[in-house]
Amino acid sequence: MVMRISGLASGMDIDDIVSKLMKTERAPLDKLKQKKQLLEWQRDSYREINTKIKDLQESINKMLRPSTYGAKKVTSSNESAVTATATTNSASSTIQVNKLATAATYKSSDISGYTGSDQTLTFQVTAPGETTAKKVEISVSSTDTLDNIVSKLNSSGLGVTAIKDKIYNGSEYVETIALTSKATGAGGSIQAADAATASFMTDQLGFALDADNKLTASQAGRNAEVVINGLQMEKTSNNFTVNNVTYTLKNETASPVSLDVSTDVDGIYESIKDFVTKYNELIDMVNGKLTEEKYRDYTPLTDEQKEDMTDKQVELWEEKAKSGLLRNDTILSGATNQMRTDFYSSVSVNGESLQLTQFGITTSSSYSQRGHLEINEEKLKAKIKEDPDSVANLFIAGTSSTENDSEKGIVRRLQSVLTNTKKQIEEKAGNSNMSTNDYSIGKNLNRVASDISTWTDRLTKIEDRYYSKFTAMEKAIQRMNEQSTYISQMLGQ
Template sequence: MAGISGIGGSGLDIDSIVSKMVAAEKAPKQDQLTATQSKATAQLTAIGSLKGAISEFQTALTTLNSPTSFQARAVTLSKSDYLTATASTSASVGSYQVAVTQLAGSSKVALASLPATVTTTASDGTKSSSPTTFGKGTLSIKVGDTKLSDIQVDATNNTLSGIRDAINKAGQSQGISASVVNDDTGSRLVLSSTKTGDGNDISVSVSGDDGSGSQSLTKLAYTPSDKDSTDPAAAHSLSKAKSAQMTIDGLKVTSASNTVSNAVDGLSFTLKATTPADSPMTVGVSQDESGVKGNIKGFVDAYNKLMGVIKTQTSVTKVGDNSSPIAAALVGDATARGLTTTIRGELGTMQGTGAVKALADLGITTQKDGTLAIDDTKLSKMVSSNFSDLSSFFTGDQGIAARLKGKLDPYTMTNGILEQRSNSLSTTLKNVDAQTATLNTRMTALSDRLYKQYNAMDQLYSSLSTTASSLSQQLAAMPFANKS
């Protein structure tokens, strides 16, 4: 409710008085709500950071708990110019002498050369040129035993460019393409296939040619042959389809494509170039020790990040000699404290009877600040000499990865510790909003009441002032008032 200072003549600044009284009444409760809101918001953010760090740690644990991560294979090549290779977990550890003697190739055919245009002479002797046309009919194109959709040639597409476009449209999904090439003998269609392997050569047959064009459609026919015509204008093969050939430890392997995946169990080769004669390359398959080390380091990094988040959110920072220390959002929080105790306790547990019974056996030790550090030399030595024991230590229901994950699951599961904590904090924030709205409503009512009271007082003051003035005037007018 708006007020006007001194409306009755009292001279009081009613607006200032009311606003200060309302502020004084509101301040204690508002400060309490603001403090509660700030604390709950900070804790909610901290819980979110904690949950994210736990999730990353769980991902690292899941990777370590996968037996396949310890069964992975690494491939080494003595030369990298001729092929690439990958190995699955089923590949046997060992080495192979490999030579690439022929790469797989696809078919490319130049059809018969024809005049690009036809010249006609009118009755008046005027000459004109027009594109070479073909009669109506059907072109059938095959790649090996695979037949492309028939190409219907009619008045709408009976030129070289029209037939080219029809082939490209029909062959798009089957790896067949066509282009028009103008060489020294004329214009011709050149057909290309992407299908490699012996016998996958392009052939073209014609049916239903009505001979209505300037050229017969049958001139576009082509049948693969071991020996093409020597006439440069005739149809001929530019490249024949062929299979890849290689030897593995002297054994000949033939593949329809340059990807060879069924020659050695678990090994896949992608051929890039032929090797020099009598100069095979070595392909080695070994346990992926580097990958395992990377997974272990990923586990340590994720753990250290989690400990770092907990430390940040539970620390007390001293600002100065005369200032109050700054406490992080989760100082004294039982959730963070319990999580730290649980994880560290599990890390120190001994297990098994093999060479790896504890993280310390791998060169992983706890530092003064609670983080883990790796002795890379010791880890590399243990990975190389006790590879099978690593899998037993990390994987399985009793492995350290599963045990740690089991300790973390109650925190991150649906309706788990962190979710319940987050829900509680969210409820607190909603309550703060509701209490703030109630407080504002109450302060508005208080303001209205005070304005009414002070305005009434101001009006009373004005009325009393008027009465006093009137009485003074009446007394001054009485006869005795002028006697000395």
């Protein structure tokens, strides 16, 4: 580090002079930093598009499921008693609810004499409708209060909801515990697995056990009893599925309830609408990037320039500086052209030609919105209701291995374009999981960073050289001043 002497001898502001000299010397470094900033902005702009591509791909994954186009809705003639949902290949039905499924409950006697103990309670628990029991252990201690015991029962694997309450036994209020099974249906049981557990449950918590040490229910669990399309059956739950229809029982009925299964026009429409919306968001963004004006006079600001500007001025300046970074980009223009072709080309299915316009989906008449799609809701819903299979074929005909593109549905074609485009963008701009050496802009950033480091070192040496010269000058002036003073003193004598 060069020793720097201020202009005490010369009276000059050396720091200011060197600063001005270095401003010119720093011009190449400023250009490198501006280049680095432009590369970073361009990288981020590409990645922004890839985020939109990812959003569209997620929508496409849903569009590729056949169940999307086979969505069904169920209309119940008595929704206060039975509701249902349906999937593809579901059929209308009738159901009469003779009995609802109920959960078993277990109630203790007076537990005011509870004292507690240190032990591990062990149970064998069998769920309603099952034959295999599972082992459940609960650790209790002598310091546990009844509230602690209730909390441990609730958080255990017993499959019950426990509450502590006070009830009137005819002469006074006494504390009790009630257990309600979380699962409905007949046949469930909670069995004390050893004598110590049985003793704790009876002597400490006041529950009754049978000869097999199973808790005696104050109300046994019951199966639902229903008649579906004339066939009588029992179910452990009030929610169950038969022939792709999922029933929810709410009340018993005196007569059959009709459940009409039909195409879920609104549901299918919303899925297509969501897909079109995601596509439009992508295509609008890409069109904007491709046609964005380039302001060549607005280059990235240096740190010194930012210091002389307000935050708002910096924001407005950088908005123009970022504009046009992907103008006429070949990756993006190639992708949009291919996507438009994929949408407009007909889909051939069993000799029938399907066009997007037949289904009420057209492109915007505005030239600036090239490729932007618009939906005629009434026409599309009518087509979904009339022929949902043709709607499915329009979007997902063929398979991923179908060679002839004309036999592929629109989203299958689009899936291929998006995958390829995303890959090309990542090769150029990378992603958050890639190192800078794995994509082209990153490699350029590495080179620029290296050049910035080299120039920074060079400027340090140049600045040191300037200060070295001015320091030498100051020393020379100081010597001259000293000599002048000496001569004056000699002459004065």
